[in-house]
Amino acid sequence: MRKLQLIFACGYSAEDKAAVAKYRQWLLVVWLVGVMPFTWKHFPGRLGLAASVVEGSSFAAVLILAWMIALRSGDEYRRLLLQRSLALGTAMMTVALSVCGFVEFQMHRSLELPLGLIPVGLALLTVAAKLIVFRRANA
Amino acid sequence: MNNRLKVLRAELNWSQAYLAEKLEVSRQSVNAIETGKYDPSLPLAFKIAKLFGKRIEEIFQESE
Structure with missing residues (x-):
């Protein structure tokens, strides 16, 4: 809960809030872009598929922004705590989304969710690469 | 790794918050280092060594 408070800048120190504020508007923008496709997601055909990709992309962008915040805000100990919790969250999300995509495809033969998950998968890879580079640089 | 941060801080009668402010880190960090x-x-x-006017090895020691 404290980590969520930090990400949304509603209960931490001034410098944390300043770091988060820098990214907060982008978080809001990508979230809005992600919410919009819900209205046209259930249209048949390519429109529905495109909506899933847009939705997945915005979710991916939120994930990357959250990581950027985690790697830049607060002091070194806070960053470590944030990285740990985000790494755990990312790993859990990867497993959950993979299972969801697989089940959706098996049950409905629909590509909607699996396609939407591609950008999320790319984001997870980006985050993993970024974390490896960051840890090496700080080793 | 063992450290004498708590002892040194107590000798100067500094609070964790005050030390954290001096080091420009969070109080949570000072607490995590001390424990x-x-x-x-x-x-x-x-930075810690400079603040207490000591060498790093006088504050931090490798655990046995």
């Missing part, structure tokens, strides 16, 4: 939950980075260790 051995977290080993500080080399720049932070140097």
Whole structure:
């Protein structure tokens, strides 16, 4: 809960809030872009598929922004705590989304969710690469 | 790694919050270092040593 408070800048120190504020508007923008496709997601055909990709992309962008915040805000100990919790969250999300995509495809033969998950998968890879580079640089 | 941060801080009668302010880190960080939950980075260790006017090895020791 404290980590969520930090990400949304509603209960931490001034410098944390300043770091988060820098990214907060982008978080809001990508979230809005992600919410919009819900209205046209259930249209048949390519429109529905495109909506899933847009939705997945915005979710991916939120994930990357959250990581950027985690790697830049607060002091070194806070960053470590944030990285740990985000790494755990990312790993859990990867497993959950993979299972969801697989089940959706098996049950409905629909590509909607699996396609939407591609950008999320790319984001997870980006985050993993970024974390490896960051840890090496700080080793 | 063991450290004498708590002892040194107590000798000067400083609170964790005051030390954190001096080091420009959070109080949570000072607490984590004192309790051995977290080993500080080399720049932070140097900062701590400079603040107490000691060498790093006088504050931080390798655990047996």
